[in-house]
Amino acid sequence: MMDSTLVDWSRAQFALTALYHFLFVPLTLGLSFIVAIMETIYVKTVDEKWKKITRFWMTLFAINFAIGVATGLIMEFEFGTNWSNYSWFVGDIFGAPLAIEGILAFFMESAFFAVMFFGWNKVSKNFHLLSTWLVAIGSNLSALWILIANGWMQYPIGMVFNPHTVRNEMSSFWDVALSPVAVAKFLHTIGSGYVIGALFVVGISAWFILKGRDVLEAKRSMVVGASFGLLVSLFLAASGDESAYQVAQHQPVKLAAMEGLYKGEERAGIVAFGILNPDKQIGDEKAEFLGNIEIPYALSFLGYHDVNAFVPGLDDLVYGNPAHNVESAASKIMKGRIALTALSEFKEAKKAGDEAAMKAANVMLQQYMPYFGYGYLQNLSDIVPPISLTFYSFHVMVGLGMWFIVLFLVVLYLLMANDITRFRKVLWISVLSIPLGWIAAEAGWIVAEVGRQPWAIQDLLPVGMAATQIDAGNVQLSFWLFAILFTGLLIAEIKIMVRQIALGIHGGH
Amino acid sequence: MFENLSLHELQIYWWVIISLLGGLFVFIMFVQGGQTLLRELSENETEKTMLVNSLGRKWELGFTTLVLFGGALFAAFPLFYATSFGGAYWVWLAILFTFIVQAVSYEYRAKPSNIFGAKTYETFLAINGYLGTFLLGTAISTFFSGADFRLDEHNFVHWMNPTRGLEALLVWQNYLLPFAMIFLVRIIGGMYFLNNIDHEPIHAKTRAMIKRNIVYFLPFFLSFAGWVLFKEGYAYDPVTKAVFLVPMKHLMTFIELPWIGAMFLIGVVMVLIAVFNSVFRAKNCCIFTVGAGTVLAVMALLLNVGLNGTSYYPSVYDLQHSLTIENSSGSHYTLTAMSYASLMVPFVLAYIAYVWHLMDRVKITEEEITSSGEHHY
Numbered sequence: 096m097m098d099s100t101l102v103d104w105s106r107a108q109f110a111l112t113a114l115y116h117f118l119f120v121p122l123t124l125g126l127s128f129i130v131a132i133m134e135t136i137y138v139k140t141v142d143e144k145w146k147k148i149t150r151f152w153m154t155l156f157a158i159n160f161a162i163g164v165a166t167g168l169i170m171e172f173e174f175g176t177n178w179s180n181y182s183w184f185v186g187d188i189f190g191a192p193l194a195i196e197g198i199l200a201f202f203m204e205s206a207f208f209a210v211m212f213f214g215w216n217k218v219s220k221n222f223h224l225l226s227t228w229l230v231a232i233g234s235n236l237s238a239l240w241i242l243i244a245n246g247w248m249q250y251p252i253g254m255v256f257n258p259h260t261v262r263n264e265m266s267s268f269w270d271v272a273l274s275p276v277a278v279a280k281f282l283h284t285i286g287s288g289y290v291i292g293a294l295f296v297v298g299i300s301a302w303f304i305l306k307g308r309d310v311l312e313a314k315r316s317m318v319v320g321a322s323f324g325l326l327v328s329l330f331l332a333a334s335g336d337e338s339a340y341q342v343a344q345h346q347p348v349k350l351a352a353m354e355g356l357y358k359g360e361e362r363a364g365i366v367a368f369g370i371l372n373p374d375k376q377i378g379d380e381k382a383e384f385l386g387n388i389e390i391p392y393a394l395s396f397l398g399y400h401d402v403n404a405f406v407p408g409l410d411d412l413v414y415g416n417p418a419h420n421v422e423s424a425a426s427k428i429m430k431g432r433i434a435l436t437a438l439s440e441f442k443e444a445k446k447a448g449d450e451a452a453m454k455a456a457n458v459m460l461q462q463y464m465p466y467f468g469y470g471y472l473q474n475l476s477d478i479v480p481p482i483s484l485t486f487y488s489f490h491v492m493v494g495l496g497m498w499f500i501v502l503f504l505v506v507l508y509l510l511m512a513n514d515i516t517r518f519r520k521v522l523w524i525s526v527l528s529i530p531l532g533w534i535a536a537e538a539g540w541i542v543a544e545v546g547r548q549p550w551a552i553q554d555l556l557p558v559g560m561a562a563t564q565i566d567a568g569n570v571q572l573s574f575w576l577f578a579i580l581f582t583g584l585l586i587a588e589i590k591i592m593v594r595q596i597a598l599g600i601h602g603g604h
Numbered sequence: 605m606f607e608n609l610s611l612h613e614l615q616i617y618w619w620v621i622i623s624l625l626g627g628l629f630v631f632i633m634f635v636q637g638g639q640t641l642l643r644e645l646s647e648n649e650t651e652k653t654m655l656v657n658s659l660g661r662k663w664e665l666g667f668t669t670l671v672l673f674g675g676a677l678f679a680a681f682p683l684f685y686a687t688s689f690g691g692a693y694w695v696w697l698a699i700l701f702t703f704i705v706q707a708v709s710y711e712y713r714a715k716p717s718n719i720f721g722a723k724t725y726e727t728f729l730a731i732n733g734y735l736g737t738f739l740l741g742t743a744i745s746t747f748f749s750g751a752d753f754r755l756d757e758h759n760f761v762h763w764m765n766p767t768r769g770l771e772a773l774l775v776w777q778n779y780l781l782p783f784a785m786i787f788l789v790r791i792i793g794g795m796y797f798l799n800n801i802d803h804e805p806i807h808a809k810t811r812a813m814i815k816r817n818i819v820y821f822l823p824f825f826l827s828f829a830g831w832v833l834f835k836e837g838y839a840y841d842p843v844t845k846a847v848f849l850v851p852m853k854h855l856m857t858f859i860e861l862p863w864i865g866a867m868f869l870i871g872v873v874m875v876l877i878a879v880f881n882s883v884f885r886a887k888n889c890c891i892f893t894v895g896a897g898t899v900l901a902v903m904a905l906l907l908n909v910g911l912n913g914t915s916y917y918p919s920v921y922d923l924q925h926s927l928t929i930e931n932s933s934g935s936h937y938t939l940t941a942m943s944y945a946s947l948m949v950p951f952v953l954a955y956i957a958y959v960w961h962l963m964d965r966v967k968i969t970e971e972e973i974t975s976s977g978e979h980h981y
Contacts, residue, residue: 165704167671168667169700171675172696175688175696176693179691179760180758182690186678187682187934187935190680191941191945193678194676197671198949202952204664205665206959209662209959209963213661217966260759262682262759264937264938266937564762565690565693565763576701584704584708586719588708591715591717591718594717
């Protein structure tokens with residue numbers, strides 16, 4: 096394993112880039128569809144007010160779009176610059192979705208983006224509308240391919256290990272592309288982006304109404320935002336259920352950390368609210384929570400679609416639980432070391448030209464390959480991710496997800512059945528809810544990425560083996576350069592965005 | 605279809621695609637070239653805004669081509685991706701920094717409440733134009749001069765120089781291509797302006813700029829070509845895979861694979877014809893001639909360095925660790941799957957060309973840029 100300072104700084108740099116990237120991209124995903132819906136209404140109704148509305152939201156979309164593109168570029172190349180061992184070990188599988196993303200999605204996005212913004216008077220209305228939809232589809236397609244790649248890291252399938260090249264090689268493209276984890280991850284992630292887009296539109300429209308400015312346009316925007324928001328927040332809940340099911344099947348340690356579950360149990364409940372006991376350690380008998388409220392049976396049902404199912408806790412996963420066929424970390428580490436030894440023996444035999452020994456070593460290696468990454472771990476508890484960060488992030492995400500459904504439902508009802516302009520508290524709550532979408536999305540991302548530690552590739556490659564071999568000082572320096580640059584650009588974006596909103600729907604573009 | 609090709613044939617196919625993408629990327633770097641010309645070609649803010657808006661409608665294509673270039677290298681030649689990006693850390697990060705600041709500059713430059721001011725974003729564009737181009741040229745130059753790395757038994761890279769790629773700047777030959785590229789992309793940027801903007805004062809200045817820059821370009825380009833053609837190249841034995849030095853390897857490749865040599869010559873001639881027509885015959889449509897010429901010439905150089913038993917990323921630390929298209933590629937299965945995806949490339953190029961045609965048939969004018977109802981950068 097590498098120097099932990101280097102690995103931590105490499106992780107910090109990637110996390111920094113991902114967290115910034117995930118401030119901008121979800122808004123792009125959600126707003127692109129909302130703008131496309133608005134323009135469709137304009138083309139259908141030929142009402143110039145809808146054109147004004149479309150162009151206002153499109154301007155905000157453009158301000159956000161550029162910085163999302165910039166941070167996305169960095170993420171792609173950081174796989175090479177900071178995770179070069181990873182890039183070789185799984186590049187044969189991981190690189191393909193990134194390349195396809197470029198061919199299928201990015202060019203669509205970039206080519207039609209120019210039409211969307213500069214083509215109002217240069218192309219026909221219908222072609223312009225088509226371009227707006229293609230930008231939305233292109234943005235979402237790019238999310239598809241990167242999330243397929245990420246899904247594969249959480250649940251690596253469709254590959255074989257080649258001891259000659261010392262890397263994993265793709266054996267089934269469709270297993271990788273249609274992996275249930277990847278599909279669930281894609282749907283849930285884009286769903287979060289759609290909700291952020293809807294919250295953004297509803298909240299800013301509410302602000303206009305509160306200020307008595309552009310009220311008609313704001314109410315129209317709000318109808319589109321709230322309708323879209325209600326639909327996608329329900330979809331988000333459904334896709335979240337599927338995501339949790341997939342985590343239970345393939346990353347039980349992550350699920351246990353998400354729920355702060357130390358001792359496995361049948362008919363396990365979900366913690367609706369809880370404060371973790373900070374003194375609690377793996378394997379001790381201390382209480383897991385200082386206080387908590389639980390929904391009975393829910394975790395068994397969520398994780399296994401069976402209210403009676405046994406859900407393994409962290410103690411079971413670390414020390415094993417033979418009664419429920421849960422293998423211990425010690426057993427997995429031993430098997431991982433057998434795989435590493437077999438690889439060394441294969442290399443030695445190859446050098447010596449001993450075909451029979453190569454074959455024997457390869458048989459052993461392939462048998463224990465599913466445990467390969469465990470061979471690098473030193474301690475049993477290395478398999479456990481940071482529990483409190485994973486737990487609280489998960490609960491913040493779920494709680495906010497529920498809140499969004501309620502908010503969109505109330506706003507839509509008041510828009511349809513009443514005069515929403517009289518409900519100023521609801522309008523203020525809508526404004527204040529704008530940042531909550533980002534908080535939920537970032538929390539979700541932390542659950543997905545922190546919750547899978549110590550793995551870069553689940554069970555196959557720990558982060559401690561995946562980083563680029565470089566003096567940690569280089570990464571520290573680049574981390575701070577990125578931090579300063581991204582923060583500066585974020586401040587610039589917020590200032591510009593706020594000013595553009597203040598100019599109003601009839602303001603400049 | 606592709607599954608019937610051998611691994612080596614697929615490696616060649618993918619090196620051709622990488623070379624094509626490299627050629628397209630250098631062409632689309634007219635955006636970077638244009639960014640270095642904002643002050644030089646404008647008399648006032650309106651003219652500068654015309655130039656910025658002209659480039660602003662294309663900058664994303666360059667960005668996307670860079671992303672695709674990176675993604676295609678990752679998928680098709682992952683060992684290069686891991687070795688060069690992880691090894692020459694500071695060169696690649698510096699390139700990325702120049703592209704981050706480019707991405708936001710168009711949208712933010714003229715927006716109200718822009719806290720850093722328009723001048724800052726124009727400086728960012730100039731940094732991307734000059735430094736981004738220079739560093740990319742340096743990175744490409746190391747394909748010919750080599751890099752300081754070794755690979756361990758797991759094929760994990762160990763860079764042998766603590767400056768992590770910046771040591772390439774200590775090799776004087778590595779300056780030839782970067783400077784040639786800077787002047788080339790300025791020339792192409794000028795031809796793009798001639799084609800995209802309808803404004804005589806800008807046209808007059810642009811033609812004079814092209815005339816000057818071709819004079820600066822030629823010595824650097826000819827020196828680079830001379831160095832590459834007459835230097836020792838890094839060849840490998842197709843059977844033993846051992847890497848060894850061969851005198852004038854790149855010149856020999858042009859002779860042994862004459863279609864690549866012809867591509868290179870035709871490309872260079874097309875660039876010169878485009879310059880002649882722009883400067884002396886006052887033509888405005890030479891962007892397409894110079895574009896095709898650039899793509900052909902760059903593609904030929906990359907084909908030369910990767911094919912005909914040549915190591916395209918030599919290790920100067922230990923020749924036997926050098927990368928070739930054979931030892932650094934993806935597996936047969938992945939290259940096959942990716943090859944099917946590559947069939948989309950002509951379709952993508954076709955819709956880009958169509959959109960380009962639609963958007964550029966009406967040229968940018970002073971009236972358009974000063975009208976308040978339009979989206980402007």
